[in-house]
Amino acid sequence: xxxxxxxxxxxxxxxxxxxxxxxxxxxxxKQFDLTTAQFDVLMQIRVYQPxxxxxxxxxxxxxxxxxSRMLVRLENEGYIxxxxxxxxxxxxxxxxxxxxxxxxxxxxxxxxxxxxxDVLNEDExxxxxxxxxxxxxxxxxxxxxxx
Numbered sequence: 001x002x003x004x005x006x007x008x009x010x011x012x013x014x015x016x017x018x019x020x021x022x023x024x025x026x027x028x029x030k031q032f033d034l035t036t037a038q039f040d041v042l043m044q045i046r047v048y049q050p051x052x053x054x055x056x057x058x059x060x061x062x063x064x065x066x067x068s069r070m071l072v073r074l075e076n077e078g079y080i081x082x083x084x085x086x087x088x089x090x091x092x093x094x095x096x097x098x099x100x101x102x103x104x105x106x107x108x109x110x111x112x113x114x115x116x117x118d119v120l121n122e123d124e125x126x127x128x129x130x131x132x133x134x135x136x137x138x139x140x141x142x143x144x145x146x147x
Contacts, residue, residue, distance in 0.1 A: 021115060028111050032104040037062055039108060041070060042079060042097055050083070050090035 025036040034042070037060070044059045045051065057067045071091065074080045079097035083090050093101075116125050 021112070025108065025112070029104065029108065032100055032107075034100070034104060037066075038070065038074065039104065041067070041074070042093065042101055043105070045080065045091055045093050046098070046101060049092045052088060052090055056091060 022036050025039075029036060029039055032039075040060050041056065041062065044056060048055065048059070053067060053071065057064050060067065062070060071080065071082070074097075075082060078094055079100075080091050081094055083092070116128070120128065
């Protein structure tokens with residue numbers, strides 16, 4: 001372990017936090033009969049509706065195949081509707097989804113926020129947000145090393 005760089009240790013800590021946060025969110029969201037991935041998809045649809053499956057897949061952390069299966073489940077459960085308008089199929093939320101999100105969203109927001117507010121003061125949160133934003137923007141431009 002002594003050959004690890006600080007960057008690697010930071011990455012490992014971020015991965016562990018993300019995994020733990022996702023596991024806890026999945027458990028927390030069970031009370032609303034949602035998974036973290038479903039919650040993310042429904043929130044993205046809420047913000048950008050109506051939208052296509054391709055646009056939705058770009059906005060969430062689910063694979064194209066995974067998004068197709070999830071949309072079938074969400075449609076079968078009455079959370080979304082898909083409408084065909086000539087060649088374009090768009091996705092929108094149903095009233096059922098809007099109602100569950102009205103309840104789940106503030107609860108999930110408070111739960112996720114508590115990870116940071118419980119241990120960091122406001123200045124520390126702003127610093128962390130600024131640093132994570134810089135890292136994220138850099139990662140979007142990053143190229144894989146050539147062989």
